[in-house]
Amino acid sequence: MRVPYSWIKEFVDIDVSAEKVVERLNETGIEATFYPFGSRVENTTVVKVLSVKKHPERDRLLICEATDGKEKYQIVTAAQNVFEGAKVPLAKEGAKVGDIVIKPVKFGSIVSQGMFLSLEEMGVVEKAEGVFIFPEEVKEGEDPNRLLGLGEEQIIEIEITPNRGDALSVRGLSREIAAIFGLKRKEKLPVISIAQEEIPCIQFSTDKVHRYRAVVIKDVEVRPSPFDIQLKLIKSSQTPINNIVDITNYILIQEGQPLHAFDLDKIEGEIHVRPAKDGEKIITLDGEERELNHQDIVIADDKKAIAIAGVIGGENTKVDDSTKNILLEAAVFDNVSVRKTSKRLSVSTESSYRFERGVDIENLPNAQDKAVELIQKTAGGEAVGEKDIYPRPYTPKRIKLREKTTVRVLGFEVKKEQAKKLLNSLEIPTEIVEDGTVSEIPAFRAFDLEREIDLVEEVGRLSGLNEVSETYPKISTQSFRKSDEFLFELRTRDFFRDNGFDETVSYTFVDEEIYKVLELPIPPIKIKNYLLKTQSIMRDNLAVSLLKTFQHNLRFQSRNLKIFEISSAFFEDYEEIRLGILAAGSFVEGFGFTKGKERFSTEQNWDFLKLKGVILSYLKSLGLYDIEFRQTDIPYLNPYQSADIVVNGENTGYLGKIHPRKADVLKLPKDTYICELRLRYVPRELKENSADKKGYLFNLYKNRKTPVFRELPKFPSVKRDLAFEVDESLQVDKLLKAIKDSSEYVERVKLFDVYYVSESRKSVAVSVDFRAEDRSLSDEEVNSIVEEIVKKLQQQFEGLKLRSKEG
Known part of the structure; x- marks a missing residue:
């Protein structure tokens, strides 16, 4: 400002x-x-334009005759806003305007004896259209520098x-x-009278307006504002328009209260403050057509929207030269609503800027009355009626400031008598109590002062923080305790870094195209004001970002990649912290050796089992051992080389090889492997407990069983190789788990062979170790145990047969 x-x-x-x-x-x-x-321009004067005519040889130029009361000047100008009788600043011969020295110049056959000046040329504004026109009361021959205060104000x-x-x-x-500076601010109160005629009915259908006051003024005369008002607006970077509009801007700057004047005769019916309709359109005062939605608030009459509340007025009810009756609006709109509308429409005005930061709701009638007073002085007219709707009047909040708090925070003492004096000087009513002061927060500071610490800041800054003496800070010897969540993520990072993986950090927003390629549902959380189309939605998985990162690396011929990322995935009601892993190409950049028939290679490539081994090692490093891999249906993974990862019976993620068709579309190598694990649940509501959420490794890690020491076995194990004929559809891991759980004597089960007997039947061969803790098992006992196991398996899996057993 x-x-x-x-x-x-x-x-x-x-x-x-x-x-x-x-x-x-x-x-x-x-x-x-x-x-x-601005800057002072020597050798200038105010002249009165005596005549204006077109240049006979140059279509865009005008020839003006002007006088300063003593001499006459012939001026050729391109400014189209000059007219007969206008009072304008003139730079005479010898004047220096910027880098130009004024001298007689020929335009065709016509000589120009000077130059009319705009505010831009006088260094007042960055851009101005046309020359500056002084009000009628300014006399020709006066010094423009003095009138405008150039170089002095x-x-x-x-x-x-x-x-x-x-x-x-x-x-x-x-x-x-x-x-x-310890001074008293002066207050100028308006002196007006408002008749009690009926004015248009005002209705609210939204809670986004906190106060709305309308005053009707009839029989006004729209004309240029007095020079002193224009000059104050110009010095405040405002462009004068006419007396009505200028006064609304004048009061906005002086009082901080946005106002808007409607042409009353263009309003059809009642005034409604309501949510906009989806798709509703309005042409605003800047000449742009804007499409609204239900989140925007509008001022409307019975037939149309006439303003976007708190942001900008509508072209359809603007005040112009023909306006005779006006409705002057003063309101306080919800700051969050105004900000959202302003940002979405990319419209920032002096009004929206103030509404977003808070407007003094109690000063509203005082500011509006000052505007009414000025309008009546400059445009005539009579205030015939007013209506003030104030649904929830402001109630001051009382905040206590204790002397001990001031000392503790600021490091120096501020007596309660001094605190009272300082706060009252800010027009915050304050009284002394036993251990400090109590203040009633006025409406103009309601957005800022909410707690005791806020008053400490006020007292401190007015006392002079630059006067605070230097002291050594107190440092606690107690070490800072890192959170369990932080330590868990740190442990995860350390594991993958130690295993040669590189950590990446990517944007949490991506584009829709990658979801379409991977055949995944488009996430519901979209960014309304995105800068790039490729960053328009909030991701709900890390795979999309990892694949994008791999694509970027391929542009630099980096095909061998092992990366991980720990970051957020977003959902409507919550977020997840996930671990994403991508591995491709080789993980050992070795060499080949050939000598006759002898040949070998030290290079090793990633495959499904190698990545699975890394994941198993990570989970076991966390103390999690009940791990299963089950069939998954993720559409962008190869169905024969992919699996869901189940820990303690809870689905915690997946791993797999990218589907070859997806790899072709994304132009990725076919040996690209992806893994994703859900680490933590992050609720949107602080009260929500995330400890009982299923499928998150952090919760499983926190609740893991304490490792128990087991003595080395005293008795030998007995090994049996068993081959089972089962249906082709049976998942092998289910069979292995069933064997492990079938007897207390089963110590270990290891799969070593699978082959198909027919198209619908397969043979699954396993090696089983049997051991008893208190004795050596005999062959007869083991045979009996095997028979019991087979019976249980046959009851659990229909069609299962034992093909052979070997000791």
Whole structure:
């Protein structure tokens, strides 16, 4: 926000340089700079245009005759806004405008004796269309530099943090400056009378409007604003339009209260503050057509939307030269709603900027009445009626500030009497209590001051934080305890780094195309204001990112890859921390050797079993041993080289080789292997307990069984090789588990052969070790155990036959 220092002085009697004011503002938490307004242009004067006619030889040029009251000048100009009687600044011969020295110049056969100036050429604004036109009351022959204050007026520009919306006005900034320098801010109260005529009915159908006040003013005359108002707006980087619109902008800057003036005669029926309809369109004041949705709030009449609440007005009810009656709106809209609409539509206005940061709801009628007063002075008219809808009046929050808290946080003592004085200087009503002060937070600081620590900050910054003496910090000797979740992820990282894997970090948002290729459902969480189409949705798995990373590496001829990532996958109601692994090509970059018939190679390539071995090693390093691999139906994996990973009976992830058709589409090597494990559940609600969620390794790791020491066996084992004929559809791992669980004497089961007897039958050969802890098993006992096992298996698996057994 930019404001002239002279405007601030109207609200606080201060005799301090702008430089000192800016220095103290920066010290107390408001980033500020200052600079002169424009630059003085010597040898200039105000002239009155006597006549305007077209250039006979140049279509786009005009020939103007002008006078400064003493001499007449012939000026050739391209400015199309000049007219007979206009008062404009003229740079005469010898004047220096920027890098140009003005001298008589011929345009065709016509000589121009000077140059009309725009605000841009006087160094006031970056871009201006047409020359600057002074109000009628300015006399020809006066000095434009003096009238505009060029090179003399100081402009103060501030940048605020989002919680300091109270400073975004002359009123708020003067309040801050008065408190800093121990002065009293002046208040100018409006003097108006409003008749009690009936005005259009106002109805709410949303809770996104906290206060809405409308005043109807009839019989106004729309014309240019008085020069002092125009000049203040120009110095605040605003473009004067007409007296009605200018006053709404003037009050916005002075009071921080956005206002909007509607042409009352263009409003059809009642006023409705309502959610927009999906697809509803409105042409706004900038001439753009904008499409709205139900999340946006609009001001509407019975037939159409006439403004986007808190953001920008509509073209269909704007004030123009023909306007006679106006409805002046002052409102406070929900800051979150305004921000979402502003960002989605890419429309940022002075009004939306303030609504997003908080507007003083209690000062609303005072600011609007000041606007009514100014309109009546500059445009005439009569205020015939007003309506103020305030559903939930503001109730001040009471916050206690204790002296001991101030000492503990700031490191120096601030007596409660001094705290009261400082807070009251900020216009925060404060009284002394036994151990400190109690403050009632006014509406203009409701977005900022919520807790005791906030008042500590206020007291500290006004006391002068730059005066705090240097002290050594107190450092606790107690070491910081890292969370179990952090240590678990660190252990996972260390395992894969130690096994030669490289960690990657990728964006958590991807494009829809990769999901279509992999035949996966498109995730529901989409980014509305994405910068790139390739980053438009939040991923719900890590495989899509790992495959993208592999594609990127292939562009640099890097085909041998073993990478992992620990990151988030997103779902509607929760998130998951996952481990993703991709392995491709060779993991040993060896060499081949050939000598006659002797040949060997030290290079080893990734395959399904090698990656499975890495995963098994990782899970066992966590103390998890009940691990199964079951058939999976993930569409982008090879059905014959893929599996779900089940730990303690819970599905925790999958691994597998990418399907050859998917590899072709993605232009990836066919020996690409993917694994994904669910590590942790992250709830959106803090109250939700994630400890009982199934299928997460962290929970299984936390609840793992404590390892128990077992003595070395004292008695020998007996080994039997058994071959079972079973149906082709039977999963071998189920058979192995059933054998292991069938007898207390079964110590180990190992698969060593599978071959097909016919198209529908297969033979599964296993090696089984039998052992008893208290004796040596005899062959007869083992034979009896085997018979019992076979009976149990035949009951569990239909069609199972024992083909052979060997001792």
